Amino acid sequence: xxxxxxxxxxxxxxxxxxxxxxxxxxxxxxxxxxxxxxxxxxxxxxxxxxxxxxxxxxxxxxxxxxxxxxxxxxxxxxxxxxxxxxxxxxxxxxxxxxxxxxxxxxxxxxxxxxxxxxxxxxxxxxxxxxxxxxxxxxxxxxxxxxxxxxxxxxxxxxxxxxxxxxxxxxxxxxxxxxxxxxxxxxxxxxxxxxxxxxxxxxxxxxxxxxxxxxxxxxxxxxxxxxxxxxxxxxxxxxxxxxxxxxxxxxxxxxxxxxxxxxxxxxxxxxxxxxxxxxxxxxxxxxxxxxxxxxxxxxxxxxxxxxxxxxxxx
Ligand code: CP
Numbered sequence: 001x002x003x004x005x006x007x008x009x010x011x012x013x014x015x016x017x018x019x020x021x022x023x024x025x026x027x028x029x030x031x032x033x034x035x036x037x038x039x040x041x042x043x044x045x046x047x048x049x050x051x052x053x054x055x056x057x058x059x060x061x062x063x064x065x066x067x068x069x070x071x072x073x074x075x076x077x078x079x080x081x082x083x084x085x086x087x088x089x090x091x092x093x094x095x096x097x098x099x100x101x102x103x104x105x106x107x108x109x110x111x112x113x114x115x116x117x118x119x120x121x122x123x124x125x126x127x128x129x130x131x132x133x134x135x136x137x138x139x140x141x142x143x144x145x146x147x148x149x150x151x152x153x154x155x156x157x158x159x160x161x162x163x164x165x166x167x168x169x170x171x172x173x174x175x176x177x178x179x180x181x182x183x184x185x186x187x188x189x190x191x192x193x194x195x196x197x198x199x200x201x202x203x204x205x206x207x208x209x210x211x212x213x214x215x216x217x218x219x220x221x222x223x224x225x226x227x228x229x230x231x232x233x234x235x236x237x238x239x240x241x242x243x244x245x246x247x248x249x250x251x252x253x254x255x256x257x258x259x260x261x262x263x264x265x266x267x268x269x270x271x272x273x274x275x276x277x278x279x280x281x282x283x284x285x286x287x288x289x290x291x292x293x294x295x296x297x298x299x300x301x302x303x304x305x306x307x308x309x310x311x312x313x
Contacts, residue, residue, distance in 0.1 A: 141174035187207050265285065
């Protein structure tokens, strides 16, 4: 088996095309475990994974927990409010104390960009970035790439549009890196206040009008409006955002007939995405969630159990 020579997964920039293909191929071979009656294999028996979520999460946290359990790793979950960080313990001291208990891997979600990078320098355990501030969310991008490849049969050459609050979105940043690396064309769209100033340097096209941005696209990725990350109001009102940038059935007609609609969740229904599109035939939103378990199983396997490929069966 080809090697995955990384201690940590901190961002999409560290992964080569071959690394990404290895993650997606490994996820493909592990996905069927979740369809079995007994959804468990012994691959990571004796390994321990700490899920440390300093910010709220439904999908990422649950799917890491399920992924680890399906591979027989022991898991411990820690949240900010349930940890001694509420008593003033620093992130580094928390990490050093976790390290003293010899976990193999720490999955960290944190509100500060760069927090997983800091931990990776401090502890021997592998670190997976489960979303850091407005920086990156690499496991989301990998499950998105997996879903695109599964649905469209390829990634290279596809025309994709990412619509919404690009500036504050770690999902957008990781997907832009991943999609361009894998040879897809990326167009970004949203209010000018939510488009990064030097967007051209990211290797993407900027089209402010979403109805134009989706024209002839294969993949449309809609982002959540993240009011909690904005230090100032970047658009007049939620109603105006929805009227100008919300993706509706009407707008979707301009995309390719077989286009897929993606959203990382949680969805603000009726704001960035109309409910009938979120639940409609083009939507692969719940496939993304299902694939998240397989992709996270693959990452756990490659980071802490990669030499034992014979144990997968
Ligand atoms: N996509 C995503 O990260 O969702 P959660 O915040 O629920 O984990």
